[in-house]
Amino acid sequence: MKFTRLASAVVLATTSLPILAASYTVTELPARELSENQYASSIDNTGLVLTTFQNNYNPPIDLRLIDLDSDFFAAALTDIDAVRNGDPNLSDYNFLTNYVRTGSSNFSVLTQQLGQFLGYKYVNDSFEYIKAFDEESDELGGFSFSMETTLRDSTNGTHIIGNTEGPNRIIEYTNENGDVLTYNVFDFDRRGFVQVGDTTVGLVPADTTLGGSSLVNSINQNYVVAGVGSVAPSDALVLANANCLDEETRGDQPVEVCQARLRTSTSSTGAVSRRSGLWTERATLWSLDVEGNIIDTTVYGTLVTDEEEIANAGTSQALDVNVNGVAVGVASLKIGEDQLFSTAAAIFQNGVVTRMIEDDDLLPNSALHINDNNFVTGVRSERINNVSRSRMYVYNLSTDDIDFVDGFFVSSSTLPRAMNNENIIVGSADVDVVTGTTQRPTAGFMYDIGSQTFTNLNDLLPCGTDYNIIEALDINDSNVIMASASTKRPVRNVRGEILTDDDGNEVLTDTVVAVMLNPTGAEPSDCSADEDTLERQGASTGVLMFAMLFVASIFRRRK
Template sequence: MKFNRLASAVILYTASLPILAASYTVTELATDTLGPIQYGVSIDNTGLILTAVENIYNAPVDLNTIDFENATIIANLTDIESAKNGVFNLADYTYLINIARSGSSTFSYFTQQLGRLQGYKTDGSVNSADFINAFDTESAELNGFSHSMNTTPRDSAGGTHIVGNSVGPFRTIDYVTDSGTESKYILSDFDRRAFVQVGQNVVPLLPIDTTLGGISQVNSINGNYLAAGSGSVAPSATTTTAIENCGVDETRGDQPIEACYRNILIFGQGTSTASRRTGVWSQRATLWSLDVEGNVVDTTTFDTLVTDEEELAAQGSSQALDVNNNGVAVGVSSVKVDVREQTVLTTAASLFLQSGEVVRILEDDDLLPNSAIAINNSGYVVGLRSQSINRVSRNKMFIYNMNDDTVKFPDDFFTSSSTIPRALNNNNLVVGSADIEATNTSIRKTAAFLYDIEADTFTNLNTLISCSSPFDLIEATDINDNNEIVVSALTKRPSKNARGELLLDESGESILVDTVVTLKLNPTGQAPAACTDEELGVIERQGGSTGVILFTVLAFTTYFRRWLMK
């Protein structure tokens, strides 16, 4: 039972097209035992799958970060003496873990840090899931890794080279205030940095400018170990001034200089409105060339499509989202256009060529803003543009062919359906997610899709799996050259507590809740079955919208990232 009758009508429509896709069997990944929500990220040609798990079960408690003399802590712990010795009942464990997660989400300097997302790799077999530690380290006190940093894997090559993004390791700084009060600040040396991990060898993918640690983000890696992303190339004038002020006692205030530097990066630290500041650096599309051990042998940065400004900040930003084996990268770049007699800065789908040139893909200003998401070795590029339909902004997919400079906008499920492509393989197949309900709301129910460029067929992946499947495929995140697909799906699963133990109702029965799980779809080579309307059924659940997209919602008003999980 997967979708409602309106969705069934959509399926009947698409079934009339020459669907060439084979059916798929479904494998649920072992990461469902690690946390309540799992997001599939990528799958390479060896079958290695990367996932991100949200709020892992049995996260470690760092006793060194807990003030057991604090009145609030004393009032809320039920067995404080046992807790001091690292022995927690469920209530106390849950309370302390929630403090750490809440403090981490608001960038607090005074609580244990726990990353919301943790990266894992798996070959898809049962009970096979290995932690991607990135910059995390093991300690005897925590009996393993700290899991303090948000770590989001993005892509892999050859089953060996894993690229992703993480936060710097946290360390404790002891500080005595002017009044003599002792305090502990928990801070990281850098905020966001790309990495490549080969076995246990972790190499940072550094930006050109490392002021305040700089910022780098990686999105993909090709078969020649060329990684694509973006990095900081210079601090803004405001950042430079703020750094200078931190060096002056009168302007820094009664805090360690490391906290002052961190305040430059974080707005509203420790409050419900805390967020990362924008405009701290100028950022540019970047390619890192790696060797077989993961070491960086060369770094290339690209400009933007804005060439008439002397200051870097006025030129906007650029970011590479994918790169093929020919070394051609695609992504987005800022561009200036005239709108209603005003010059505005927006984003345009771009090619980043080996010559160093940045080329705009869609020259029509009426199609802005837009982004290029992925490129294959044949020169096909898949992207999306923002389009106003019935006064609501929707995303529409486009296909660009580098070989003949042609562009087409494929038909999707219906005219006002918002379509987000996520990946493209070398068999010219595109996967992603698209609306399957024609409601007037901004958030709609979605389905994973498979688009065949050559056959020009747009297929709901739910129609290619068993009619009796308990899974509702809501987003496809990647496809390899074996046509194996990683998808996020909704299904019913027993609710669990922070330790991963089942929650039971008054009758002692498991409490089933809607859960996002990660699946691998395996092509069978057989024609798909024709499901009846009764077999498709009507699913009764809350959610199932585009809000499940990992790591990042694509935002045209800034520059694009391929999420939250490629």
């Protein structure tokens, strides 16, 4: 491998932009009346846009899972008869929605579930719900919106992939005291899927104990999906599941409820989260046909070579795959005799997993994206001033050259989120140095591999815009970019109605919106002389939580 450290030619507001940089127009997707926040997901070469909505307005309330005769609801609701008739006032509707969302966040089997994040596609100037395994019902007057769904990628305008749960179902159970209890459970947790038209196909993992686990990340033009799937249950899961199936050890609860509770854990503070380590997981490629059916599945191992450890050591995950079927991602690697494992960038091809960056001093690192020109981009976790930062690199598979990119400044955490076949990378990076915190304001960036120019996307927008691009999520081969922007928007209640203050003025709040950036072909405007130009300083917001969790998940050390 030819190893070089080349700092990018950073383009700041005080310097001239490269000749290749073109200005962009900003188009906000019209979702203000649909949810609190909207996050861009992806855009393919046909222009199909995928987005994620957070906390949709007007969620359905399932009264089958609410005991209106209980003292709790009798005391909490102001007009219980109106609730029974399905027409609650705003106060009661707000209370019930918060009650259900709290139960959902705690993975409760006793309450209705509402997905905090739901996936939509944007086509013909309108949004269409990506239902995955959701179903319409007469009781709710439509879809349940119960399963949290995040969309990851699409190809050819037809095949949409994402990750979801479900489906959920209501179970009535008579306990030993003769009380009838109503439970709400999911059939499985964390399942990748592909949706073609109205047909959804689950991308099932190799091992389906307790439903198994699979996550998908990318799909290429030949309908090959890159992700990760469970290949074997842990010993603890096998024992716990056996106890659930045994009437004597299960206790006074349905089998499905016992199994659902195995998937979660409760911390000392009472916080409930998904339980980790239930399965051994490995990088998986699913090959699909034009209708979305699975025609072949290939499971890859790790970079651990010791025969006695190879079966269960560490994990691997495929994060992207190009048109040639070459996938990249991460895999565990043994780097010493002390059983220490570190995450390393890996190539998955023809059933074989190989290490991409041989230098142990650069561990841990990961390969996040690959294009059809065999360029790979990823990150290396590097400690700078005792704080872990993500440093972006570009790797050429054809020449083994690797270039590290400094971002907006040397200690800027830089996360590439997508790369197109024009060799343009987009993502998010720290745009300002803030001491005393691990979180910094961020801005969306564009990096041109050929000219080695690193550009703040906000510098390419029209002067005076009220959008601040905090993260670029995807770019297609026409250089159209999907991004998340922060802006001021009116506060709305749970029904989507705009709230006003005592003087009748709208109350504004920081909001994240999904925007499409279209290149104009013209040079960017010089906004430095415009006194009314909004100062664009990058923002830290909830959307970056996903980026931080994603990076944390691929950089793991194990003893």
